[in-house]
């Protein structure tokens with residue numbers, strides 16, 4: 001094989017499904033990423049909310065390497081301790097009763113959708129299978145989770161989609177318009193990440209919970225992006241005192257390795273039984289060992305820090321000229337400006353700051369361990385780019 005040119009060979013050989021920025025990331029340390037040309041970048045994207053403890057996180061690396069040195073994969077027909085340890089920790093920290101492990105956020109949501117339908121099938125028989133999701137939501141890229149995603153733009157090219165999803169405005173009126181005697185669940189993100197860091201109203205969430213409880217409709221919270229400390233709470237629903245029936249998560253859970261989790265609370269504890277669901281790689285011991293070291297360190301002290309850092313960034317971003325609004329919670333921040341978001345992201349990149357976009361907004365998902373000097377550096381660059 002000849003010499004690789006990352007940029008031209010990527011276009012030649014890798015499916016062109018991503019609108020990549022013209023940078024290759026090769027290394028990193030803490031909250032800094034290093035490009036193939038040696039240039040340093042301050043990381044306010046964490047690989048889309050994944051590397052929450054930064055790069056070269058020693059505790060996570062130790063946990064992962066220790067497990068690799070023992071065994072890299074165990075099939076799910078046998079018991080394996082890393083999976084049990086992580087499931088127990090997640091249950092203790094959330095009150096969930098059972099955890100199903102997958103490899104991604106979309107798959108965690110697939111499990112939630114199957115669990116909700118099975119719960120209803122077991123109790124009410126056939127036909128009660130509809131799930132209400134919200135307009136502007138994002139739940140994944142598989143056919144079922146695309147079907148669950150409430151954005152028309154995703155519903156054109158890959159028909160036919162999965163039947164049984166209805167898209168509501170994020171109000172009780174909106175929910176009532178979609179509700180029928182076939183409704184078995186409602187699935188929401190408390191903050192819609194991909195569609196602009198749209199924060200749902202807390203009263204709406206509480207009313208929705210009550211509405212669901214009264215009708216035995218399952219409340220599913222998609223915490224794939226908002227979870228694992230991102231919003232200043234271990235899971236964002238905790239900020240509202242909600243009692244969901246199913247919570248899904250992924251992204252930061254694995255600290256950089258692929259893992260997703262579908263957490264089943266009281267009502268759905270025994271819904272899935274042997275043969276109902278499965279995954280070859282789901283609950284991989286290396287991914288689980290890494291995830292354990294992540295969740296185990298997201299304690300109250302860290303969560304308070306995340307809240308403080310989020311408030312500091314938000315206050316200072318609000319002061320920047322041409323910023324029209326700042327949305328989000330904790331270290332999940334959306335910035336509305338008078339300029340195109342992609343242009344801002346490109347200009348930040350040129351100045352050594354990596355940020356994300358989400359529809360019309362600039363989106364920040366910095367590492368939870370970001371420091372004050374690093375936040376000040378990012379604010380300086382954001383100020384230069386947005387106010388110019």
Ligand SMILES: *Cc1c(COP(=O)(O)O)cnc(C)c1O
Pocket residue numbers: 103104105106107109138139140141189193194222223224225226250251
């Ligand atoms: C990223 C994301 C997903 C999909 O996760 P994948 O790991 O890419 O499958 C689902 N829901 C939400 C809210 C997300 O942010």
